[in-house]
Amino acid sequence: MPPTELEFFMQRVRKSVQQQADSFFNAQHLAAVNLDQAVRYSVFNGGKRIRPALCYASCLAFGGHWQHADMPALAIELIHCYSLVHDDLPCMDDDDLRRGQPTCHRQFNEAIALLAGDTLQAMAFHALALAPLEVSLRVATMDVLATAARDMAAGQTLDLDAEGTPITLEQLESIHRLKTGALIRASLEMGALAAGVTDPKSLASLQRYGSLLGLAFQVQDDVLDVIGNAHTLGKSVGADERMGKATYPSIMGLAQAQQLSHDLHAQALTELHTMEADTQMLLQLTDYLISRDR
Amino acid sequence: MPPTELEFFMQRVRKSVQQQADSFFNAQHLAAVNLDQAVRYSVFNGGKRIRPALCYASCLAFGGHWQHADMPALAIELIHCYSLVHDDLPCMDDDDLRRGQPTCHRQFNEAIALLAGDTLQAMAFHALALAPLEVSLRVATMDVLATAARDMAAGQTLDLDAEGTPITLEQLESIHRLKTGALIRASLEMGALAAGVTDPKSLASLQRYGSLLGLAFQVQDDVLDVIGNAHTLGKSVGADERMGKATYPSIMGLAQAQQLSHDLHAQALTELHTMEADTQMLLQLTDYLISRDR
Numbered sequence: 001m002p003p004t005e006l007e008f009f010m011q012r013v014r015k016s017v018q019q020q021a022d023s024f025f026n027a028q029h030l031a032a033v034n035l036d037q038a039v040r041y042s043v044f045n046g047g048k049r050i051r052p053a054l055c056y057a058s059c060l061a062f063g064g065h066w067q068h069a070d071m072p073a074l075a076i077e078l079i080h081c082y083s084l085v086h087d088d089l090p091c092m093d094d095d096d097l098r099r100g101q102p103t104c105h106r107q108f109n110e111a112i113a114l115l116a117g118d119t120l121q122a123m124a125f126h127a128l129a130l131a132p133l134e135v136s137l138r139v140a141t142m143d144v145l146a147t148a149a150r151d152m153a154a155g156q157t158l159d160l161d162a163e164g165t166p167i168t169l170e171q172l173e174s175i176h177r178l179k180t181g182a183l184i185r186a187s188l189e190m191g192a193l194a195a196g197v198t199d200p201k202s203l204a205s206l207q208r209y210g211s212l213l214g215l216a217f218q219v220q221d222d223v224l225d226v227i228g229n230a231h232t233l234g235k236s237v238g239a240d241e242r243m244g245k246a247t248y249p250s251i252m253g254l255a256q257a258q259q260l261s262h263d264l265h266a267q268a269l270t271e272l273h274t275m276e277a278d279t280q281m282l283l284q285l286t287d288y289l290i291s292r293d294r
Numbered sequence: 295m296p297p298t299e300l301e302f303f304m305q306r307v308r309k310s311v312q313q314q315a316d317s318f319f320n321a322q323h324l325a326a327v328n329l330d331q332a333v334r335y336s337v338f339n340g341g342k343r344i345r346p347a348l349c350y351a352s353c354l355a356f357g358g359h360w361q362h363a364d365m366p367a368l369a370i371e372l373i374h375c376y377s378l379v380h381d382d383l384p385c386m387d388d389d390d391l392r393r394g395q396p397t398c399h400r401q402f403n404e405a406i407a408l409l410a411g412d413t414l415q416a417m418a419f420h421a422l423a424l425a426p427l428e429v430s431l432r433v434a435t436m437d438v439l440a441t442a443a444r445d446m447a448a449g450q451t452l453d454l455d456a457e458g459t460p461i462t463l464e465q466l467e468s469i470h471r472l473k474t475g476a477l478i479r480a481s482l483e484m485g486a487l488a489a490g491v492t493d494p495k496s497l498a499s500l501q502r503y504g505s506l507l508g509l510a511f512q513v514q515d516d517v518l519d520v521i522g523n524a525h526t527l528g529k530s531v532g533a534d535e536r537m538g539k540a541t542y543p544s545i546m547g548l549a550q551a552q553q554l555s556h557d558l559h560a561q562a563l564t565e566l567h568t569m570e571a572d573t574q575m576l577l578q579l580t581d582y583l584i585s586r587d588r
Contacts, residue, residue: 028444031472032451086412089385091404110385111454114408118380119447121412125419126440135429142436146420150322153413157326160405178325 006284013053013073016066018044020074024127030119038108038116039123042085043078046099050289051076051183054213055191057285058206061277064195071131072141072190075124079149080183082120085113087156121149133194140198141190148186155179167246173215181214202275209271209282216264216290222247223257265290300578307347307367310360312338314368318421324413332402332410333417337375340393344583345370345477348507349485351579352500355571358489365425366435366484369418373443374477376414379407381450415443427488434492435484442480449473461540467509475508496569503565503576510558510584516541517551559584 003011021043030036052073059069088095088103089110095103105113128142155178162175188210189203197203225240226249240247248257268286272279297305315337324330346367353363382389382397383404390400399407422436449472456469482504483497491497519534520543534541542551562580566573 031445031448031468032455034455035448035451082412086408089408091383091408112451114380114383114385115447115451118376118411118415119444121415122440122443122447125436126444129433129437129440135433139423139429139432142419143423146416146423149416150413150420151325153409153416154325154329157329157406157409161326161328174325 006281006288009057009281009284010049010053012066013056014049016056016070017049017052017073017077020070021077024074024123028123028126034108034112035115035119038104038112039119041107042104042116042120043081045081045101047077047081049077051080051187053285054184054187054210054282055194057281058188058191059195060191061275061279061282062192062195062197062202063278064191068133068194068196069191071127071133072145072194073187075127075131075141075145076183076187076190078120078124078127079145079152082117082124083152083156083183085117085120089113092156092160124149131194134196137193137196140193144186144189144193148182151178151182152180155182162246164244167251169248169251172246172248172251176215176218177211180218181211184214184217185210202277205271205275209268209275212264212268212271213286213289216261216268219248219257219261219264220290222249223254223261225249226254261290300575300582303351303575303578304343304347306360307350308343310350310364311343311346311367311371314364315371318368318417322417322420328402328406329409329413332398332406333413335401336379336398336410336414337372339375339395341371341375343371345374345481347579348478348481348504348576349488351575352482352485353489354485355569355573355576356486356489356491356496357572358485362427362488362490363485365421365427366439366488367481369421369425369435369439370477370481370484372414372418372421373439373446376411376418377446377450377477379411379414383407386450386454418443425488428490431487431490431492434487438480438483438487442476445472445476446474449476456540458538461545463542463545466540466542466545470509470512471505474512475505478508478511479504496571499565499569503562503569506558506562506565507580507583510555510562513542513551513555513558514584516543517548517555519543520548555584 025036025040030039055073055076056066056069060066084098085104087093088098089105096106097103104116124145125142128138128145131138131141133141155175158175159179162171185207188206192202192206222240225247241250248260252260265286269283272282272286319330319334324333349367349370350360350363354360378392379398381387382392383399389397391397398410418439419436422432422439425432425435427435449469452469453473456465479501482500486497486500516534519541535544542554546554559580563577566576566580
């Protein structure tokens, strides 16, 4: 069976991120060899590049060229990778494996993993400073990315605070909105900015769509943890419940959570349909992300 | 005795950083209360604000207004503070005290300290994105700061790598040039950029001066560790030797190290005298930083 349009797009995204990251790291000439290795190890790890995909698709939807989104997409992925490296550290989730490979601090050591995460964050902003975009657009993307990086850390903190204590649906939503939603919204917004979009109406619509998509993605993730297939999900089913983690099914029940995921998906598509943009790839990505692994 | 011109200047710098940081943190509305507390704890800790002072002095030297340097100076200090918080973590220097107070991870916990450092770095770039400077100057300061943040992490890595192994003078210099020199050079360069300076000659001269100042500062720090007064230095004399740390006196001998500090000081002043700028405050700062606590 030939690859679908979406598969072609995702292949192109993954190839672009790989190439952009590689030439960017080469040009950065990191003075410490092991730090350079740890930085590359953390980025070239078979990641799905979902956030870059949203950035490229958003840029194309608003009439931008593929290359316009190269640096913004790279910057977003570097922030995402840094957050994974730091999240895996012993003082956080203390994970030994990511995508079946040793986590950065297991492969190197804790100090190098800490510094690799720090370096990736600095490099993300550097990529935007050097992006071949009009300076005002570079500054606008930096504002969006810095806001998202800050909110992500705040969401991570709220998530840690909530461990082992009962939380409300509002609190759970607020955690996800910051912890994962912020970077998803930023990916879409930065793609549009890279295409030169600056009108508040389009950016607000993208933010609403991004919020719905991020939330739907998370609810679906929680649902899959209960009903999913351990093989396709890449983690063991029921892990959330065993860890006593608050999830949508644990708070509102499985049937209601499935209904919520369905409703958010529909609302996200409706928001896309109202946009004055060529959103067909964003539509396909939405279906792919929310319906994945069913 | 009335305060000297330098003391007045340093008081103004400290007050500015305090005020700018406070209003910036208020405007950021960090969603996690304990993260907000940890961020403020790490910045409002009685720091000397040496890097902001260099940034303001450089901006004024090239005819800029004080306010032009507000956000660049704040951004530099946020990067400096994040690096201290992460350096103090158990996987790095494992320090319990900083300036006589519990380090961030001792006051809060390791996870919060990690996230506070991460947040401070994101906020540094955010401060520059929001700076009331022409967009091209904002981008230029971001490029300089991101480069320095990257080099600082690389220097930290080289420093860790060198622990317990004999290193050459060239290696020691390379570590310091990255670990502490990069941010000192960036402070000067960002101050000049904030004043609107973009000619490569002035920026190159500032970089040379910054390199000499950073190195002189470090050599002097090492010398003071051998001959200094524990009270004025704020740490115990001989600490470097007890920890087996490579220093200028340990590699080249005390007398030679004192001579090197003196020579670098003189060279830094010469470089300042050749600049087409009103460098009198930078001259005073140079004397203060290199001759401090003798």
